[in-house]
């Protein structure tokens with residue numbers, strides 16, 4: 001290495017990070033969100049507390065809560081694409097309980113007549129709608145995304161800080177990885193699951209974490225945040241979820 005190597009390498013790192021393909025909006029979040037040096041190690045229960053989960057389950061046997069059992073193998077990340085200011089996690093919880101998210105039930109398509117998922121996350125809270133050992137209806141109709149994955153929606157409503165919403169979602173995904181002993185590659189975007197009979201086959205969801213509608217550098221940035229939070233965990237008991 002030249003005698004200037006100690007100057008050139010950090011410069012190179014800066015140049016590479018500015019053109020690494022991460023969505024510029026997402027890239028700017030890195031300066032606001034804490035990094036691993038700024039965060040303490042946590043027991044699983046402490047991480048659970050950090051996420052701030054409010055349990056508000058759907059009524060059993062109603063509005064799409066079928067009680068179909070699931071052994072979670074994946075964690076599927078979505079975003080609501082609802083930009084109106086009232087579209088908070090709590091409003092989604094209320095809407096889901098009231099049966100507002102109707103869907104057209106058909107063979108090979110929606111199985112329940114409703115859209116359901118497990119968690120909705122906003123900047124300062126996460127609401128749980130379904131037990132994680134029950135199937136939701138959020139990914140791919142009769143496919144493995146619905147039958148084997150926990151669905152997490154991220155709020156995009158006006159006034160909600162997306163950076164902190166994404167960070168809270170990363171903590172939730174890390175916690176679920178720990179509880180169900182899942183590796184990082186089991187955290188997938190909705191895009192991952194083909195929806196046979198629809199066009200496009202792969203949904204551009206969560207759109208702001210994809211590059212041109214596909215997982216790329218921005219998605220990898222998100223996974224690195226999940227991994228950072230997962231790496232903070234020291235072994236311990238878990239809360240049933």
Ligand SMILES: [Zn+2]
Nearest residue numbers: 078079190205
């Ligand atoms: Zn989705």
